[in-house]
Amino acid sequence: MIDEKILAILRNDTDHVSGEELCKIAGVSRAAIWKHIEKLREEGYDIEASPHLGYRLLNIPDRLIPAEIKWKLRTRILGKEILSYKKVDSTNAIAYAFAEKGLKEGSVILAEEQEKGKGRHGRTWLSPSESGIYLSVILRPQITPNEISKITLLAAVAAARAIRETADLQAMIKWPNHILVNHKKVCGILTEMKAEQDRVDFIVIGIGINVNTQMKQLPKGASSLREELPDSRTDEQVSRVDLTRKLIEKLEEDYFLLKKDGFQPIMDEWKRLSDMIGSRVKVVLQNRTFEGLVHDIDPDGALVVRRDAGTLEKVSSGDIAMVR
């Protein structure tokens, strides 16, 4: 609490703030102020201390610290509760376990590193330390289990929009659960749920984004936002804090939109951001593969593919490869 008070004061002021003033506002002694400043420095805050002028905040760490994410976060329910970890097996596993114990809708789990980051169907999502965003959010929508695809599509829309606005990159959605930049995978989404036959108990949306991850840390076909920055911007880092905040905001925006206006606006946005309709794809199902043109995405989130023989086929589970 005192840390956050001190930070708030320092953030407010571009000039120095005297120790005396900090004492007064935070209501603690000079020695206590010094201890808290030291602690903040250990967390990565760059705080200048000059004997006569006092303290000045020079730089904020680009780490997934709840206080940083919450700073200026414009949401009503998403991210009101943020639990942040240095290293976890999987943020989805943690969010799922907490959701079972009743953790409330909108709660966010963050980690700097995942040792067993989860992808679809038991695959892994490589999650190296302090260069990506590994985020899971708990939702409790009043929907039936077969509507879960809507939530995955919604998350893809939110992630693509957040990446576009924060990193100024042409993020595109690839059905069902990836975001590509320059045809390379930079983000994956895994939705999991607990449900009864006709009622979802809760949903956990897991989103992994390769932000400043180096190419050598990533699997084939994948990249990171930083690696895909244009030549003119190769010195930049992408702010993970800004992107996380934007992602949480976009998720809430689209979630509220879904509740208010139904799925159509999300679907329209998905189609715009996926640019897949009309593309040639190879569909890989469990026991067969075929090629065709993407005809549409149906209201249940299934991909409708027009096979070369002319027939339409609905693909609700499986993988697709773009054929160029």
Added chain:
Amino acid sequence: MIDEKILAILRNDTDHVSGEELCKIAGVSRAAIWKHIEKLREEGYDIEASPHLGYRLLNIPDRLIPAEIKWKLRTRILGKEILSYKKVDSTNAIAYAFAEKGLKEGSVILAEEQEKGKGRHGRTWLSPSESGIYLSVILRPQITPNEISKITLLAAVAAARAIRETADLQAMIKWPNHILVNHKKVCGILTEMKAEQDRVDFIVIGIGINVNTQMKQLPKGASSLREELPDSRTDEQVSRVDLTRKLIEKLEEDYFLLKKDGFQPIMDEWKRLSDMIGSRVKVVLQNRTFEGLVHDIDPDGALVVRRDAGTLEKVSSGDIAMVR
């Protein structure tokens, strides 16, 4: 293990078995045999001991002891693992937690009493001690989340068949998750799952049956098998062990049938056992109610109702009341 060996010998023989013989086959001392016999008696086995003749099994307790259920259980995967509890919050909660930890398909959780027996949508299923069957089974079918209804319907078919064959009562299915005898609720089914968008991780089927439960222990509209026995059979108790075994066998039979021949045979059997098609029902949805005639059940397990205005309405979530 030694208990089971002793039981197997005693079961095999309608006459007395000498202590000496038991020692030889079980491979332990006379004193050890005596201890095990005492333990079995505490569990409810009625074992006669006569000084010269030896031991004789007079009666088996009607309790949900794994060894009793497994005795002559004709299944390949269901019930190969049975965990039995005296008192639990909810067998579904235990099965779900174990399934998350990887407990294998077909495992069965049993309890003599549930303190928080679960019904649909957070309702409770009253589960008084030692008079009912409270059973949960873990399945890991390769299906998509919207196929979960098939599993609920399958469980209803299996439960109705097991009750008919064991108790010789006209058990009827009431959509979506109850079994009625003489229009009174004697059994409820709750299916829960963990799933990704397009793949079920596992399903827990919970089945509660009021077997010998007394009327005064049951809520309004409910009854038990024993209470519904015809006047000529009022002295009977229904064997919980036999019914549990039969239930597990029917579940496996119908599950294998689903895997082999698809959903149609289950659906046909469901229609036969539900006798609902053509019946007049009142449909209670979250924000409205209407009446109509049951027209069909669709392949996703939804009830199709012909409203009085003539239009067909699909009901996939909600409650119905029979209108007589």
